[in-house]
Amino acid sequence: MSSLVLFDSNYGNTKIIAETIAAKLGAAAVSVAGLNASSLAGVDLLVVGSPIIGWKPSEKMQGFLAGLADGSLRGVKAAAFDTRVRLFIHGDAAKKISHALEQAGARIVATPQGFIVDGREGPLADGEVEKAAAWAGSIAIAVKP
Numbered sequence: 001m002s003s004l005v006l007f008d009s010n011y012g013n014t015k016i017i018a019e020t021i022a023a024k025l026g027a028a029a030v031s032v033a034g035l036n037a038s039s040l041a042g043v044d045l046l047v048v049g050s051p052i053i054g055w056k057p058s059e060k061m062q063g064f065l066a067g068l069a070d071g072s073l074r075g076v077k078a079a080a081f082d083t084r085v086r087l088f089i090h091g092d093a094a095k096k097i098s099h100a101l102e103q104a105g106a107r108i109v110a111t112p113q114g115f116i117v118d119g120r121e122g123p124l125a126d127g128e129v130e131k132a133a134a135w136a137g138s139i140a141i142a143v144k145p
């Protein structure tokens with residue numbers, strides 16, 4: 001299975017989560033900034049993550065999602081995550097990303113997941129890297145043939 005973890009990250013926290021998930025899945029972690037048209041070719045499992053910026057995925061991630069044609073992810077299994085601060089009302093990016101991937105035809109294989117950072121620039125809160133590894137483990141089980 002060819003797996004890809006696609007992420008955006010301003011301060012490196014989402015990148016750490018993406019790389020943790022990628023290591024667990026035996027996948028590459030690729031920044032959305034460096035993505036090109038062929039990056040998704042042949043990918044069977046796509047995990048997408050973004051920081052929440054103003055209650056939504058980052059602009060770059062929104063741009064990527066907006067560019068996904070209907071049906072372009074047919075046959076692809078997918079999951080989404082975000083990083084966020086611990087606020088009473090923090091908004092959501094993971095659910096929005098998950099919805100967009102599903103709209104493009106992907107089959108969602110895990111509950112969208114948020115990971116907490118301590119303040120805007122991080123670092124990640126205690127236990128979040130371990131939580132990411134466990135979440136990735138649940139994806140690996142869900143996509144097992």
Ligand SMILES: Cc1cc2nc3c(=O)[nH]c(=O)nc-3n(C[C@H](O)[C@H](O)[C@H](O)COP(=O)(O)O)c2cc1C
Pocket residue numbers: 008009010011012013014015051052053054055056083084085086087089090091117119120121122
């Ligand atoms: C302009 C801006 C807006 C933000 N808006 C939100 C928000 O609406 N909800 C939230 O939980 N975190 C918000 N954050 C905090 C980010 O989610 C946090 O910076 C991010 O998780 C860090 O991940 P990164 O190091 O990968 O960029 C915001 C951060 C910035 C810079």
